[in-house]
Amino acid sequence: MSDKLNDLQEKRLNRRLVIGSMGAAAAVPAAGAILGGIGGQAAAQDSELSGSANDIIAERELTPEDVTAALETYMPSGKMDEYMMFASSGHAGQVFAIGVPSMRLFRTIAVFTPEPWQGYGFSEETRAVLAGGNINGKQINHGDTHHIALSETDGTYDGKYCFIHEKVHGRIGVIDLEDFVTKQIVKNPLLVSEHGGCFVTPNTEYILEADQYST
Structure with a gap:
C-alpha cells in the first residue's frame, strides 16, 4: 500500500512539474503581447516564471491553456483596458460599463431606476430625468433594459452617447459618455x-426602435 501511494504521489508531482514548465512557455509571450499593446510599453519577457508562480500553477493543477486564459484577461492596476463594453442589466433597469479584456466593472450607470448610493433619483435634476419616463402622468421608476446603441458620426462610433432601450414600457434612455x-x-x-x-442612423439623426406588441 505504501509503495502504491508513493508511486501515485510521484506521478502527481511529475504532472505538476510538466504543467508548470509548459505554462511558463505558453503564458509569458501572451502576457507580453497584451501588456505591450494596451499600455504602449514593451513588457519585459522573462524566459521563466518565478518560483511562486510555478507553485500556484502546480497547486491548482493548471494546464497551459488555463494559464494563457488567465493572462489574456488579467490587467494590472494602473493599466487601461483596450476596450469598454456597455451591457444592459435587465430588470435592474441600469447599464454596466465593463472593461475588456479584464471584465472589471467600471460603473453601474443608473437609468430607469433610482440608485441611492450615487444619488440618482434623489436630486431635483435626476428626479426630472426619471420623470421623463412617466406614462400618462404615472411615475415609472423601474425598467427592463435590453439592447444598446452607441452614437455615430459618418457611420463610426464617436463615443458621445449611449442609448439603451427599455422593453416593458417602450422607452429610450440617453447616457452622456x-x-x-x-x-x-x-x-x-x-x-x-x-x-x-x-x-441609430449613420450620423445619429434618428434612433430606431422595434416594437414587441402593436398599439
Whole structure:
C-alpha cells in the first residue's frame, strides 16, 4: 500500500512539474503581447516564471491553456483596458460599463431606476430625468433594459452617447459618455413595449426602435 501511494504521489508531482514548465512557455509571450499593446510599453519577457508562480500553477493543477486564459484577461492596476463594453442589466433597469479584456466593472450607470448610493433619483435634476419616463402622468421608476446603441458620426462610433432601450414600457434612455450619466429618458407614444433592438442612423439623426406588441 505504501509503495502504491508513493508511486501515485510521484506521478502527481511529475504532472505538476510538466504543467508548470509548459505554462511558463505558453503564458509569458501572451502576457507580453497584451501588456505591450494596451499600455504602449514593451513588457519585459522573462524566459521563466518565478518560483511562486510555478507553485500556484502546480497547486491548482493548471494546464497551459488555463494559464494563457488567465493572462489574456488579467490587467494590472494602473493599466487601461483596450476596450469598454456597455451591457444592459435587465430588470435592474441600469447599464454596466465593463472593461475588456479584464471584465472589471467600471460603473453601474443608473437609468430607469433610482440608485441611492450615487444619488440618482434623489436630486431635483435626476428626479426630472426619471420623470421623463412617466406614462400618462404615472411615475415609472423601474425598467427592463435590453439592447444598446452607441452614437455615430459618418457611420463610426464617436463615443458621445449611449442609448439603451427599455422593453416593458417602450422607452429610450440617453447616457452622456462624457460623464457616464443619464441625461434624458424618452417615452415613445407609438409603442406599448419594445424588444427587437435600438439602432441609430449613420450620423445619429434618428434612433430606431422595434416594437414587441402593436398599439
